[in-house]
Amino acid sequence: MLKAVILIGGPQKGTRFRPLSFEVPKPLFPVAGVPMIQHHIEACTKVPSMKEIVLVGFYQPNEALSRFLVSAQQEFKIPIRYLQEYAALGTGGGIYHFRDQILSGSPEAFFVLNADVCSEFPLPEMLAFQQQRGDPHSFVMLGTTANRKQSLNYGCIVANMETCEVLHYVEKPSTFVSEIINCGIYLFTPAIFQHIGEVFQRTQQELLLGACLGSAIYASRLYLSQYSQCHPERLAPNSPEGPTIRGNVYLHPTASIDRSAVLGPNVSIGKGVMVGAGVRVRESIILHGASLQDHTCVLNSIVGWDSTIGRWARVEGTPSDPNPNDPYAKIDSETLFRDGRLTPSITILGCNVTIPAEVVILNSIVLPHKELSRSFKNQIIL
Amino acid sequence: MKALILVGGYGTRLRPLTLSTPKPLVEFCNKPILLHQLEALRQAGVDHVILAVSYMSEVLEGAMRTQEQRLGIRISLSHEKEPLGTAGPLALARELLTESSEPFFVLNSDVICDFPFTDLVRFHKHHGKEGSIVVTKVEEPSKYGVVVCEAETGRIHRFVEKPQVFVSNKINAGMYIFNPSLLHRIQLRPTSIEKEIFPVMAQDAELYAMELQGFWMDIGQPKDFLTGMCMFLQSLRVQHPERLHAGPGFVGNVLVDPSAQIGENCTIGPNVTIGAGVVVEDGVRIKRCTILKGSRIRSHSWLESCIVGWLSSVGQWVRMENVTVLGEDVIVNDELYLNGANVLPHKSIAESVPEPRIIM
Numbered sequence: 032m033l034k035a036v037i038l039i040g041g042p043q044k045g046t047r048f049r050p051l052s053f054e055v056p057k058p059l060f061p062v063a064g065v066p067m068i069q070h071h072i073e074a075c076t077k078v079p080s081m082k083e084i085v086l087v088g089f090y091q092p093n094e095a096l097s098r099f100l101v102s103a104q105q106e107f108k109i110p111i112r113y114l115q116e117y118a119a120l121g122t123g124g125g126i127y128h129f130r131d132q133i134l135s136g137s138p139e140a141f142f143v144l145n146a147d148v149c150s151e152f153p154l155p156e157m158l159a160f161q162q163q164r165g166d167p168h169s170f171v172m173l174g175t176t177a178n179r180k181q182s183l184n185y186g187c188i189v190a191n192m193e194t195c196e197v198l199h200y201v202e203k204p205s206t207f208v209s210e211i212i213n214c215g216i217y218l219f220t221p222a223i224f225q226h227i228g229e230v231f232q233r234t235q236q237e238l239l240l241g242a243c244l245g246s247a248i249y250a251s252r253l254y255l256s257q258y259s260q261c262h263p264e265r266l267a268p269n270s271p272e273g274p275t276i277r278g279n280v281y282l283h284p285t286a287s288i289d290r291s292a293v294l295g296p297n298v299s300i301g302k303g304v305m306v307g308a309g310v311r312v313r314e315s316i317i318l319h320g321a322s323l324q325d326h327t328c329v330l331n332s333i334v335g336w337d338s339t340i341g342r343w344a345r346v347e348g349t350p351s352d353p354n355p356n357d358p359y360a361k362i363d364s365e366t367l368f369r370d371g372r373l374t375p376s377i378t379i380l381g382c383n384v385t386i387p388a389e390v391v392i393l394n395s396i397v398l399p400h401k402e403l404s405r406s407f408k409n410q411i412i413l
Numbered sequence: 414m415k416a417l418i419l420v421g422g423y424g425t426r427l428r429p430l431t432l433s434t435p436k437p438l439v440e441f442c443n444k445p446i447l448l449h450q451l452e453a454l455r456q457a458g459v460d461h462v463i464l465a466v467s468y469m470s471e472v473l474e475g476a477m478r479t480q481e482q483r484l485g486i487r488i489s490l491s492h493e494k495e496p497l498g499t500a501g502p503l504a505l506a507r508e509l510l511t512e513s514s515e516p517f518f519v520l521n522s523d524v525i526c527d528f529p530f531t532d533l534v535r536f537h538k539h540h541g542k543e544g545s546i547v548v549t550k551v552e553e554p555s556k557y558g559v560v561v562c563e564a565e566t567g568r569i570h571r572f573v574e575k576p577q578v579f580v581s582n583k584i585n586a587g588m589y590i591f592n593p594s595l596l597h598r599i600q601l602r603p604t605s606i607e608k609e610i611f612p613v614m615a616q617d618a619e620l621y622a623m624e625l626q627g628f629w630m631d632i633g634q635p636k637d638f639l640t641g642m643c644m645f646l647q648s649l650r651v652q653h654p655e656r657l658h659a660g661p662g663f664v665g666n667v668l669v670d671p672s673a674q675i676g677e678n679c680t681i682g683p684n685v686t687i688g689a690g691v692v693v694e695d696g697v698r699i700k701r702c703t704i705l706k707g708s709r710i711r712s713h714s715w716l717e718s719c720i721v722g723w724l725s726s727v728g729q730w731v732r733m734e735n736v737t738v739l740g741e742d743v744i745v746n747d748e749l750y751l752n753g754a755n756v757l758p759h760k761s762i763a764e765s766v767p768e769p770r771i772i773m
């Protein structure tokens with residue numbers, strides 16, 4: 032039998048996520064309409080003989096997490112447990128600390144997934160790959176290709192091209208080692224616990240999605256495009272009575288959308304959201320209960336829970352996407368400020384923010400419960 | 414009576430609009446600037462207007478032929494081949510101006526106000542001296558030519574160009590009336606009327622100032638063009654309120670050409686001028702703008718303090734503000750943000766302009 036361990040980390044030191052992490056732990060942040068780690072859980076449940084999923088992290092017990100565990104277990108019909116670390120132990124430290132629980136029931140192997148990673152999760156393929164190698168005690172690390180410059184931010188893998196055996200591994204090298212980077216998705220056997228050592232010394236918090244929210248929109252786009260194959264029912268159809276849908280859009284069934292609105296591509300609209308007449312939303316995530324009044328334009332932004340955007344207002348961020356022409360592009364790690372100025376990035380409105388009519392909010396971060404009275408550009412508003 | 418209007422050259426300060434059209438023909442509140450002046454002059458009894466130009470434009474010539482017929486006045490063009498300043502053009506037009514012994518008007522082509530030409534004639538004939546200039550009170554006089562005069566008679570003591578210290582808050586409003594004898598003071602060479610002629614006339618006690626009541630603006634650059642538009646529309650509200658547009662979705666002073674079409678759920682105004690054949694689609698918000706002939710503003714856009722050039726097209730969900738000026742035939746793609754963009758004619762804009770900049 033198999034198990035999966037999902038490393039969910041703990042309260043973020045990460046900066047740009049802050050306005051929204053006040054309300055919800057990052058692993059539960061909705062990406063493409065469902066909590067982030069639900070994508071991981073769904074992928075795990077597709078692997079036959081997966082018997083248990085274990086979440087390891089250092090969040091204090093909280094209501095949101097508990098509720099999620101209950102509903103996920105009901106929906107996916109598989110035991111899901113949360114094991115809380117007393118401190119941030121790092122990816123290796125965490126699974127080592129809970130090795131007894133992980134090994135209870137004697138699984139032949141177990142996957143380890145980093146909650147921060149957004150992926151297609153080729154878990155059955157990794158399993159087949161391991162079985163093909165022949166050695167029942169080999170571990171599998173999923174690699175992907177980055178460009179030379181970006182690879183320096185990740186764990187770099189040098190592998191034998193034929194046997195795929197990992198020859199050399201360096202975490203965040205200062206000079207170029209390899210374009211193949213560590214995805215943060217592994218398949219281990221119980222023997223790993225003898226090997227936990229220098230490969231996993233450091234916490235791997237700065238993996239593909241890092242601590243930044245700009246990537247939530249990018250991850251959303253990836254998952255939404257996967258939905259056309261694996262969850263077509265989650266994508267909003269274009270119907271004559273409804274709003275105009277361009278590309279992949281997730282609409283919660285309780286959202287109320289005026290038929291003259293134009294949504295997408297890459298838009299997620301949460302529970303109970305109100306979208307008024309003539310509204311345009313593109314490349315954005317609109318969280319539960321938010322209200323977009325007539326003629327507003329929301330681009331490259333995250334609108335927090337229960338926020339309100341007044342008529343004709345414009346809320347706009349700058350996509351921090353990797354170069355779309357580079358098929359192996361990954362998100363560049365971000366600095367919040369550059370040359371003393373806020374680097375242009377997606378606009379984030381915290382929960383319960385009020386944007387008045389007719390203003391423009393550009394490349395800014397607004398903390399929760401703030402009521403603005405004018406336009407802002409390239410600023411953090413406390 | 415005669416009038417000489419100092420039209421000048423390329424109108425560079427009002428670019429990009431003047432790249433397509435001579436400045437006197439740019440529509441201010443749905444009427445060419447020059448026509449505002451010609452009509453007021455004709456009403457005061459002027460039957461011959463001389464346009465002093467340094468750049469001869471066929472378009473201007475053609476337009477003036479039409480106005481001659483329409484207004485029933487004679488229009489001459491005086492073309493300076495080399496720069497003559499603000500007084501030189503009068504010498505160039507000497508023969509035309511001295512055809513009659515009556516006083517003649519001189520005005521700057523950029524000036525907009527409630528033209529006081531009839532009052533000015535009366536004032537001028539009353540004191541009987543050689544020249545009268547219209548003055549207006551402003552808050553920041555140091556940018557202009559300042560006039561120091563006697564309160565009772567209006568006799569001008571001194572004339573100070575762009576003073577560094579406060580001298581007076583009355584400035585030269587760019588409208589004058591002179592006896593033909595003035596032309597003895599001016600030679601055919603580059604001459605500044607403010608720096609060389611007026612100070613001498615003041616010393617000779619031959620120059621008087623009449624204070625303008627009401628609004629005044631030099632509309633030679635886009636920012637001031639819009640401010641002047643607000644003032645003009647407000648004076649329309651007082652004098653001819655029936656010419657302004659009213660109704661649901663219209664706020665404050667709004668001037669709309671009868672051939673324009675406005676969609677549903679728009680909020681237009683205050684201080685908006687919409688030209689002939691303009692189409693404004695549904696859900697548009699426009700404040701403090703001039704939309705020139707034949708343009709289209711597509712749905713759900715938001716415009717404040719802009720000039721949209723002739724035949725331009727502004728896309729859906731566009732936001733334009735902060736004296737954004739589109740030249741003729743500009744296309745702005747959907748969902749863009751233009752802040753203080755100055756866009757030359759025939760350009761397509763495919764990217765936002767978040768900070769003021771010129772787009773060539």
